[in-house]
Amino acid sequence: MSLANHLEELQRKHGDIEREIDEALLHPSVDDLEIVKLKRRKLALKDEMEKLKGHHTTH
Secondary structure (H helix, E strand, O other): OOHHHHHHHHHHHHHHHHHHHHHHHHOOOOOHHHHHHHHHHHHHHHHHHHHHHHHHHHO
16 A cells, blocks of 8 residues: 555544544443544554654655
């Protein structure tokens, strides 16, 4: 998979998780811990995207 394709996939997953978080926040029955897990996954994806972008610009 090319760097651009990988980055697009990460951005798609990031958007999916963002929608999951928004949906979970609308339903008070969703466990706070689940929302925290989603936010951590979203942050991890963002960090990975930033690393890839940084790696891409240095080479």
